[in-house]
Amino acid sequence: MDDPVLLTGASGRVGQAILGGIADDYEWRLLDREPPTGDHPGEYVVADITDYDEVRAAMEGVGAVIHLAGDPRPEAPWSSVLENNIDGAKTVYEAAVDAGVEKFVFASSNHAVGAYETDERTPEMYRDHHELRLDGTELPRPTNLYGVSKATGEVLGRYYHDEHDLDVVCVRIGNLTEGHPPIDYERGQAMWLSYRDCAHLFDRCLRADYDYEIVYGISDNDRKYYSIDRAKDVLGYDPQDNSAHFEGEERVHGPEA
């Protein structure tokens, strides 16, 4: 990828994990609604993703997009996810197609499929002897309206791939925490994504060839109910971390959501 990579929502947690690992490997154009608070690689554009003209201008000359921007709160109200996550995603896809972008990486979420975790299945499904594996071919089952908005972003990606030839990969991001997995939180351990695996996975999304894909973004945890086979096979994802390696270590923090 010689052309600049547009990273929306660059100042958020996922954006920081990505830049922490691969800041030096691409020419970046960072976009966020908030101005930068520290050093950053490449250009920085302050823009709202629901403003087509601003997004289209930021898209000029871009080879690939990593679209993270949106309301990240699982409990976000409908009015916000409708505007920021659904209309916002549509605006960014549209601008990408209009600018001739090749690859589009969409940050989806475990909340798009959270309702597979039924009362009957939990907490057993969070443990390493459980056989259930979601693999990205299943229909969404969102636990909240945020998850609905992420599932819609996936469908928008399918449309822009089928009808406008944009190559799209949707990453259903698990539980991203820095340094170590969530403590005393089996669900978070099962879907843990370490910062370095996150950066590596998005690096693969920028380099690999694909048409339209939905993959799970988690480390290679012993406990998991998301398959990472598709990410390995199509993207060449080769995760280094596993939440099981932290079991029994000193518990320095409480559980994180």
Add this chain to the structure above:
Amino acid sequence: MDDPVLLTGASGRVGQAILGGIADDYEWRLLDREPPTGDHPGEYVVADITDYDEVRAAMEGVGAVIHLAGDPRPEAPWSSVLENNIDGAKTVYEAAVDAGVEKFVFASSNHAVGAYETDERTPEMYRDHHELRLDGTELPRPTNLYGVSKATGEVLGRYYHDEHDLDVVCVRIGNLTEGHPPIDYERGQAMWLSYRDCAHLFDRCLRADYDYEIVYGISDNDRKYYSIDRAKDVLGYDPQDNSAHFEGEERVHGPEA
């Protein structure tokens, strides 16, 4: 279903097909943005589905909802489907849950999966020797933003079922034409839905027991690439018509989209 049935978009084509068949079988509350133009059964409420308070008032005492209202144009612009079909559907689902409605029938569309009709598969897939059958378990592949909005309505239904115990059936409606199948239009013949089968199918959606379902709404056409097995098994759908029975008859009309 002894309680009234709320029918949104009552004045549209699907609403008229339903009322043409089962007007006398339920106590209806009809809702449409436009005032009635002729006789109609039951109450008639003029309201916009994006207005929660209006919809909630119309929902009072209702046992089941058939939600047809929305922009029906496959070529509808994003601004319209975002407001009328996505935000509108969310408003109607929300009001239904708040009013304690039992069953929700969502009018989805063949356009939610139109992109399975690839250049490589067509027109062979429209013919009766072709083996492809979409059955409602496949991920959406919309051909247009209208189809994206219908896929989103399905996901909203999944959410309101899983998190709010609303029983939901999504009907991916084929090509509804009155009297006879589309002429000289293989795609339309493969997904033809006669008026009487339409009324019968929605009748079954009001009477059957289900949790969350996605079914295809077509007649029992020889040529089909949508399975009607699920509609038969879960809903007791027993279609009477078949577009093949009209082949060779006088062609009184041109093709309809």
